[in-house]
Amino acid sequence: MTSDLKPFFAPSGVALIGTSANPTKLSFGILRNMVEGEYRGGVYPVNPRHSEVLGKPCFADISSVPDPVDLAVIALPAPSVPETVEACGQRGIKTAIIISGGFREVGPQGLELENRCVKIARRYKMRIIGPNCVGIMDLYSGVNTTFIKGVPPKGNIGFLSQSGAICGAVVDYVLDKDIGFSNFTSMGNMADVNETDIIEYLSVDPNTKVIAAYLEGIKDGQRFLEVARKVSRIKPIVMLKVGRSEAGARAVSSHTGSLAGSHTAYQAAFEQTGIIEVESAAELFDVCIGMVYQRPPKGNRTVIVTNSGGPAALASDSLAANGMRLADLTPETQAFLRSKLNPAAQVGNPVDMLGGAEPQEYADALKACLADENVDATLAILTPQALVNPADVGKVIGEIAAQTDKTVITSFVGGVSVSEARHVLHGMQVPMYTFPEQAGKVMGVLRRFGAWRSKPEGSLVTAFKGIDQKAVQKILAETKNQPILGEAQTRPLLAAYSIPIVPGEWVQNADDAVQAAEKLGYPAALKIVSPDLLHKSEAGGIRLNLTDAASVKSAYGEMLSKIKKDHPQARLEGMLVEKMAPKGHEVIIGMRRDATFGPLVMFGLGGIYVELLTDVAFRIAPMTHQQALDMVNSTRAGKLLAGLRGQPAADIEAVIDCILRLGQLALDFPEISEIEINPLLVYESGKGVLALDARALR
């Protein structure tokens, strides 16, 4: 599906257009990396002013470069790039990386240049990475279009980045840490190829097992969702997204001119596509090596095997904080451990073999724990001791890990004394962390990812019974000059999508109000209808518990005159008469349209505490039934609905149905920008829900 990107990563020949002979120029650095690396195809510098650079013959133009050549790397001043792209197209080259800056990121003129490049490329069916990037480093084909110093070890992490500097820093950081990569992609301005394209390519790249990304913003949210959802089932995607805060979003925007977007929407997108979001670069590496070397545990029961107590306590806290628990070893396992270990050893969990523990004791203990049916995963901890060689311990752990399908990770706590052990362990596909806290965190991430993957994929719910699009069209047409729809106008929108609302009627005078109340049944509520008084309660525009015709009539009159007095400017459009609804749990359901992803649906605790408690979760429509359920379950409101202190469970299925219908309404009518039902009353299981108040924005 993504084979048109292959020449970027494994080209048959590479033309470097604009290579300088000056060693202080970046284009010289690119040629040096191409020549000194392991790339075995042809490398052709193109520069009419030189006959050769670094021993490579230089070509006057792209047309004179010999076959085969399917990747052009362009490092020329921005104004001359469009004609160069044109020349590459004519030469039949299908992939080009534009290293040069001076495009979208510098303003309108740059953007115009960028757009011209894309237009030309489209004409030739060329794909472009960049501009304003450092390009690609592939550890398997040896292609390296970057000017970054150093090449990390070969491995199975594919890394994509919207920042070239991050790529460079990552390479520099991992050089001495035994962390292997399949490839790096610096995407720059993403004029053509974007993050979703690269993720799609990496999902079929045989050298990539884990996809790691540094991201500032996504262009097409719905396509990203569609691709990420599929890819996460094949390979884990680990994401470091900046712009989580307003300050971060501002930094992103001043950096690349792109919009970081609402992080709430990104989080929802990540949650529902199984993307593993990390909060720091350090965590990105920790999680990636966990994912690339090991498999997710089948449950959360973990054994710690250690030669010291303190680090085991740190690990225990970290495991607990990350949803894991200490496994209960069987009596048989404990008896076996007692027979093999130091008589003073602790054979419970943590298994503390004491400071003198030799490689053989680690082997015995780990093997026994991994064979225990109560165990899903092991964490082996070593602190440096005078007489034990950490690398030897690493070797036995690696051997044991190779023989089990349970999860084995390690923490060798220290620095100089344990770096050889890390080399050994990573070479044997066992991740090693300096601190036990990191190991605990990664174990939790592995488990959560495993749990996510083990849930049925489900399908997006997009077909509903009882939907009347025409009714919605009609209301929207009738109200087309109103930016805000109050309760009276939002009620029929909900009704058209079969979202249950409290029975009510919109009336224009007291007599009609009485008639409506008689029909609906008592007790009744009266609510003012006014486009200028949307906070009805605070405006004194609500009267509750009216028990007979007289009280409805007098309430109507009193409320009307009071509101006319307090808010003389407010336009009054009658009142809503509603039957008082029976008490239920109060939740809130809402939707606001995100610029990147579309309809962002919200669920949380409703009523007066909404603002104080911010107990809300988000997902993007369309979604699966499972995703809606996950959203509900992730909130405290979800716990309330599940039944606290022996209370009966509430009708969560009806809530999910509302969530899905509200999402569909938003998908069907893009002109609705926001909609909120607060409160939605939720009754006992089987007894449904009832929207008690609602409003919408266009």
Place this chain on the structure above:
Amino acid sequence: MTSDLKPFFAPSGVALIGTSANPTKLSFGILRNMVEGEYRGGVYPVNPRHSEVLGKPCFADISSVPDPVDLAVIALPAPSVPETVEACGQRGIKTAIIISGGFREVGPQGLELENRCVKIARRYKMRIIGPNCVGIMDLYSGVNTTFIKGVPPKGNIGFLSQSGAICGAVVDYVLDKDIGFSNFTSMGNMADVNETDIIEYLSVDPNTKVIAAYLEGIKDGQRFLEVARKVSRIKPIVMLKVGRSEAGARAVSSHTGSLAGSHTAYQAAFEQTGIIEVESAAELFDVCIGMVYQRPPKGNRTVIVTNSGGPAALASDSLAANGMRLADLTPETQAFLRSKLNPAAQVGNPVDMLGGAEPQEYADALKACLADENVDATLAILTPQALVNPADVGKVIGEIAAQTDKTVITSFVGGVSVSEARHVLHGMQVPMYTFPEQAGKVMGVLRRFGAWRSKPEGSLVTAFKGIDQKAVQKILAETKNQPILGEAQTRPLLAAYSIPIVPGEWVQNADDAVQAAEKLGYPAALKIVSPDLLHKSEAGGIRLNLTDAASVKSAYGEMLSKIKKDHPQARLEGMLVEKMAPKGHEVIIGMRRDATFGPLVMFGLGGIYVELLTDVAFRIAPMTHQQALDMVNSTRAGKLLAGLRGQPAADIEAVIDCILRLGQLALDFPEISEIEINPLLVYESGKGVLALDARALR
């Protein structure tokens, strides 16, 4: 005040009792460290079986060791340690470190040995560190009673640990990271000298600027509070406490036999003494170097100066997540930057000087930003670039940092390319972090610590008007066989400490109920009094809004017969008649006695959502007014009381008064183990509070 501990860290002569000539023995390692290190006093191995070890003459017993000698390091089998301590005492040695294990941690026999050692030591006014520890390494005196390989650079972090392995791992970790220490103390079983003693010593140790601790459990909580509160005003204490989770607490207990205690209480203790709690070993080092090299910023306005956008975005997010914000540079500063930097540079904040930024540009930009009145702190970021030497950049940053009293920290993102820069920066007292996220976190920690320190110290509130201890004594005497006191019996406890309670009377029949209601005024509430029905509401034991004598009378009868039917076993002790209280904000105030720290006072959102929302904060009594206020402000309930959406502020002072009085009640009466007021109704500012329900446990 703590001069009796000085010989541990700077002894005039050291006797090593039990030194082996076998290089695989730990006692040999200790002698090697003492001999090979920089210690300049006399080192005297004591072992009757050798005439010399490692070129040092060996003494037959401690009495034959020449003067001066004021520290004995004992590495002998546990059973012979008490007699050795005795011999040391006779020899006039005032400080001893017992390295050996085999004491409390192995069971009752070991504990008995340990107690004997302490008893002997007390007799001679000796102080003991250990047993079961690795002792002390002091980088200034050169004393090193550990067998740890390697010695970290001299610096100003004093590290104490309840785990010897952690000490060893820390030394190993920091060896190549340019992190300097003043000393290490491994405290082992803390038979005599404990964490509080060491913290007290370090507070006066001139070589220590920051106190770092790995802790498993504290013995005397109230003394710890008293000392830590004072020391935090002089030197920051950075704490890594394990046992935060149940699993962690279990691991601690199986490790040392000590109790980790409730982490809630520890957190409260740390909060109110200004101790900086960290959650991982990695964070411990990050925070310590920040604290030791730099001063807390005076505000949260931070400038990022960078040569690349991605890491600046990461930093911005991290700063925001840690309570810092991006400063608004003045137009003058921006104009200056524009005149000095690359024309394409961003001169807003983050100041992005682009990839080619030279040391001089860093110097210009940092100087200008530090001179800006809108700036409290700067974060300089560098990603490795082809043509810029990071160490040169480090040097100019160090020079500028030396000339300002604002905060300067850095993140040089990478590995091999930036390690020399770290050496330079740390040498010039500027902390360098590998990842911008770490820098952002540390900046936030520095700021919070600065803010804490800038608050007036205040004094513990222990004197109250309107306290009637005798009344409490009487109630406790009358109820001495009751483990639980219901509302009826808890009300007078509160009243005795002038905590306002809703007016009410405890009556035994319907007629008295009516009489009481008439006296108290309508509407009234009736509540069952029964030691067996503490959840009165769930038992059907509450009737509200009774508006006249007839309804009180009938409610009494109905409730009584229904309860007799539903709960035939329950002992019924009459009913409480209460005047219905006006509506107010519902909060909860409580106390539970912590085994380590004593009365742990709680405050949070009350009413039905308590369990669902767990919006609670804790402090230990006695406390200052400021501490009580901080506790209230740290909760969502505090935000509610402060006034949401333009609502008037509630009577927070009255809440604080209740909190302090409840704490005093708990301090005065240790037999009360728990007490809870839920809800406490809080009215508008100046209108006080009212306890609506309460209970107590002994």
